[in-house]
Amino acid sequence: MIDKRLLVSAATLSIAALALTGCSASADADSAGGAANGTDAATATSAEAFGGMDALVSAAQAEGELNVIALPDTWANYGKIIDGFEKKYDITVNSDSPDISSAEEITAAQNLKGQDTAPDVFDLGSAVTLDNLDQFAPYKVSTWDDIADDHKDADGKWVYDYTGLMSVGYDADAVPAPESLDDLLGGDYEGKVAINGDPTQAGAAAAAVEWAALQSGGSADDVSTGVDYFSKLADAGNFLPTDPTPATIASGETPVVFDWSYNNLAAAADAGGRDWKTAVLPGTALGSYYNQAINVDAPHPAAARLWQEYVMSDDAQNLYLAAGAYPVRLAAMTEAGTVDQDALEKVGEQPADTVQFTAEQTEAASKVLADTWATAIG
Amino acid sequence: MVTTSTRAADTTADVRSAHEGDGGDPSTRASSSSDGVGPSRGRRRPAAWWGLTPFAVWVLLFLIVPCLLALGTGFVDGDGAPTLDNLAALGDPLIVRAFASSAAVSAVTAVAGAVVGAVVCWGLTSLRPDGAVRSAIDAASSVLAQFGGVMLAFAFIATIGIQGVVTRLLIDVAGVDLYADGVWFYQVPGLLLPYLYFQVPLMVITFMPAVSGLRPQWSEAVATLGGTRWQHLVRVVVPVLAPAFVGSLLLLFANAFSSYATAAALISQGAQIVPLQIRAALISETVLGRENVAGALALGMVVVMAVLMIGYSLLQRRTERWQR
Numbered sequence: 001m002i003d004k005r006l007l008v009s010a011a012t013l014s015i016a017a018l019a020l021t022g023c024s025a026s027a028d029a030d031s032a033g034g035a036a037n038g039t040d041a042a043t044a045t046s047a048e049a050f051g052g053m054d055a056l057v058s059a060a061q062a063e064g065e066l067n068v069i070a071l072p073d074t075w076a077n078y079g080k081i082i083d084g085f086e087k088k089y090d091i092t093v094n095s096d097s098p099d100i101s102s103a104e105e106i107t108a109a110q111n112l113k114g115q116d117t118a119p120d121v122f123d124l125g126s127a128v129t130l131d132n133l134d135q136f137a138p139y140k141v142s143t144w145d146d147i148a149d150d151h152k153d154a155d156g157k158w159v160y161d162y163t164g165l166m167s168v169g170y171d172a173d174a175v176p177a178p179e180s181l182d183d184l185l186g187g188d189y190e191g192k193v194a195i196n197g198d199p200t201q202a203g204a205a206a207a208a209v210e211w212a213a214l215q216s217g218g219s220a221d222d223v224s225t226g227v228d229y230f231s232k233l234a235d236a237g238n239f240l241p242t243d244p245t246p247a248t249i250a251s252g253e254t255p256v257v258f259d260w261s262y263n264n265l266a267a268a269a270d271a272g273g274r275d276w277k278t279a280v281l282p283g284t285a286l287g288s289y290y291n292q293a294i295n296v297d298a299p300h301p302a303a304a305r306l307w308q309e310y311v312m313s314d315d316a317q318n319l320y321l322a323a324g325a326y327p328v329r330l331a332a333m334t335e336a337g338t339v340d341q342d343a344l345e346k347v348g349e350q351p352a353d354t355v356q357f358t359a360e361q362t363e364a365a366s367k368v369l370a371d372t373w374a375t376a377i378g
Numbered sequence: 379m380v381t382t383s384t385r386a387a388d389t390t391a392d393v394r395s396a397h398e399g400d401g402g403d404p405s406t407r408a409s410s411s412s413d414g415v416g417p418s419r420g421r422r423r424p425a426a427w428w429g430l431t432p433f434a435v436w437v438l439l440f441l442i443v444p445c446l447l448a449l450g451t452g453f454v455d456g457d458g459a460p461t462l463d464n465l466a467a468l469g470d471p472l473i474v475r476a477f478a479s480s481a482a483v484s485a486v487t488a489v490a491g492a493v494v495g496a497v498v499c500w501g502l503t504s505l506r507p508d509g510a511v512r513s514a515i516d517a518a519s520s521v522l523a524q525f526g527g528v529m530l531a532f533a534f535i536a537t538i539g540i541q542g543v544v545t546r547l548l549i550d551v552a553g554v555d556l557y558a559d560g561v562w563f564y565q566v567p568g569l570l571l572p573y574l575y576f577q578v579p580l581m582v583i584t585f586m587p588a589v590s591g592l593r594p595q596w597s598e599a600v601a602t603l604g605g606t607r608w609q610h611l612v613r614v615v616v617p618v619l620a621p622a623f624v625g626s627l628l629l630l631f632a633n634a635f636s637s638y639a640t641a642a643a644l645i646s647q648g649a650q651i652v653p654l655q656i657r658a659a660l661i662s663e664t665v666l667g668r669e670n671v672a673g674a675l676a677l678g679m680v681v682v683m684a685v686l687m688i689g690y691s692l693l694q695r696r697t698e699r700w701q702r
Contacts, residue, residue, distance in 0.1 A: 198649065199664065203663050237561075239561075241647035241648070242564045252541050366664045366665050377648055
């Protein structure tokens, strides 16, 4: 009896072992398919390492899939950018958890490490990017030289992709057009003014407070006047403490929304018949680039690198612009004449006095927010 | 007699599942699951213990181990080195305020839910225990006590949210604006109504067995000895029901204290209660490096829940004296 049982266990164990080796063997085969000319896709730092763009494309097509994360269809035109990539290269894009935060993107990458479903590429806020440099694989796209030095990491671990301007979106049928932030303190806006998220949690919401500071006498070094502004808004009964989404905008629940211009412009197309307008008020404007990066543990390393090339190509950069986001290669494309002029005219030139917070200023602002936000609007 | 004790057993099972339904803290489930599974007095029955093994393994793997892992994160820093810094966050004025808000919401909805629920139970005693109305209310309570989370939040948003049916109706018909003084519905006060919605039915299913345990013979005995109805109430009913009432009150408090999904769907600004602080510590993209504070916050919640559950099980033991 005992012998028999032992036999069974031994058989089970060896089957398990076989299955495991089988798995790793096929995984090896996969990554071998992703490399060309003996290059390992996971460590390639440029298209040349593959032997040129064509080789990169065929390596990526051999992988056949790309996992992206935290890219809502309505955010900076990502719906069309993903479609464009799928059509151009015939690679399936799996878009997971579109509504999570930048911090959650990193957590997802760490939790899913080694699995086929892990994200291949990230679109991150700057604070999270600089805090997680080990998570990124260095790669320089072929349009690398178009990008200003302070808009990219020297090693190629991250690169800015696009920025919007902080703006006020509003339902023109429900409220008058605001001409300054002080207008929003008036009786017309009672219980109507929302911001996209909690500033102590979401980058876009923090930017709303930073912009309010710039608009009301504060500076990038001291955002407390921005907190004071929202505190006044709450005291006036105008602050609406709910999280706006395309659905709340369409239903009329959030008639005024602080958000990036590309989000407010996108909301207009999807506002259920409402007359949704976007106001980038006079005075100092605030921009904030998002960062593009490759997951160092990307399950589809070649496709991830091809995605970087696509995102930085004229096609995708013009799609950002069409949604109202300023792409990082805008200046170079304007010079080369490859920019989508119609889109540029519609969005308007970027204001000359656009402020972009440095990493230190963002960190200091976050600290102020963490200490004072809850009491300011509570 | 027999029916009463069966009902009591049924209801205990209901309470247990009601907890799990609302995503209650693991400690709640762990302590209530130990109720009534002790060995029978005198004789040892090893077979019964073997039958318990799958359950014990399940509890270990899916409750105790994850719970310990979560709490453990409170004692290391971002690089995995041991530290007590995260615990210091428990003294942060904002965190203290979040605990106070959590406690206030829980206390208000527990007391209000307990009082309303007790009145309902008292009213039900005049109905036939096997009648249609009693069965309907029993069934409805069991279902509604489980109706929490995002579904409940959306039901309330659709009803009394800013564009809710009732809100619009009140403005159009009666000229009453619910939100004339600010949009309280998406703040802590907005939690009270949705929480009461599941607290009252939970009170009904936990308190009903105690109320049904009251014997008509006791009031007859009081009358026979020359007592008044008032004396029956003060000297018999209140003392017999008090432990059950306070026990149920603690359970309601714990239920509200550990609720997350309803609050998460309603409140998006300020993270005013502890479960929302835990979310903020875990997902924030602006205030970085606080992930392990979540473990310390969870420890704070577990301590509160443990105290409540010990109190509950002590009171429960006292209550059961009158139900045998």
